[in-house]
Amino acid sequence: MATLQQTLDGVGLFESILKTTPIFKNKEALRHSYTPSDLPHRGEQTNRLATILAAALRGETPSNILIYGKTGTGKTLVTKFVAKELEKTGEKIGVPATTIYMNCEVVDTHYRVLAQLANTLYGQEVVPFTGWPTDQVFQAFFDIADKKKQVIVVIFDEIDKIVKKSSDEVLYNLTRINTDLKNARVSIVGISNDLRFTDFLDPRVLSSLGQEEIVFPPYEADQLKDILTQRAILAFTDGVLDETVIPLCAAFAAREHGDARRALDLLRVAAELAELGGADKVTEAHVRSAKEKIEQDRVIEVVRTLPSQSKLVLYSIILLEERGNGGVITGDVYNMYRELSRRAPMDILTQRRVSDLISELDMLGIINAAVISKGRYGRTKEITLGVPITRIKELLEKELSFSNSNLF
DNA sequence: AATCCACAGGAAGATTAGGATA
């Protein structure tokens, strides 16, 4: 230890960092994936879910369940928690209950769902990523499932994704599978962010899937405060948080549909900023900068994943805004856009389409586009940028020149 | 009051990409 200390003193780089008390004790406790042993303000939902699934332990088939709630309301956490408890208890009392968790953002096709189910039950890669006919995969899953008497609880997280991306056919098959199974029983838990996603569902699937429904309401500000306090005790060294920090994080997150993830992110990023700046306490100012940073990162990410035509439209708007002779309107943007795509060269879209792209950028919150009338001089959209441009401009120049170098 | 700009934004058809199906 002494030699290490000497080395550091010699280099001097880490000196100041080591002198201050570290802010984090255990950063893991702030991650989304961290499962605390106690879930504040979700007792009611936990109990409902456990009560329904308890049927599995009595050897009956639990009702299928649909769980609704916006992002960061604890749906996934509660479900995973209950699922784990169910397996644990099942093992203890000798009633086999298997739970399979699946995130439909990743596992998003009919084939992949069945392959994942089969492979989890076999405990190894029996079904390859691709290649088999879908009904053969279904048969493989069916066979392994029915080998022994057991209840299989399949959890579809973000179930709305799979319905939108492919179809509800898998769900239909799974809801009917119990009539053919001799030993095993399958029940389904669907988790959805989208409250209206049942509109897209086949009514036959819906009636079977929605036997029970559990709603997770957004957290109130003081509930968020409790959650943050619970995590903060684990995550931080005592006394590094100003007392205004947690209430402020909670208030910001409550304003955005009571998202606990957002609240935790704010707290974590604020503390990281404090650490980076060499501060020994996290203050209100850090929370405010954290809010800005998170927002910027979000925008950067959105811009990065934009289709290239939209990027070019956005770049045109930025150039015009910088030039700064008054309000930017659709016609100007289109002329600039056409000039740029001609030079690129890229396909040139019609003004009608570009107008829609501008509206989409508006929806994403990157720009503000308001329809105004300039009287004799027509009706148009007046466009202003909704976010600071420097980082976006750099990003766009990098990405657009990657595909061609004639633009700049 | 009438005109008319510069688009907005709806409808419908064409084109295209990627997944489903045989």
Place this chain on the structure above:
DNA sequence: TATCCTAATCTTCCTGTGGATT
């Protein structure tokens, strides 16, 4: 593997319109 389907993207053509100007 080929081709069939579907949903998303894009075009063409269109009607509608707030208000400064005449």
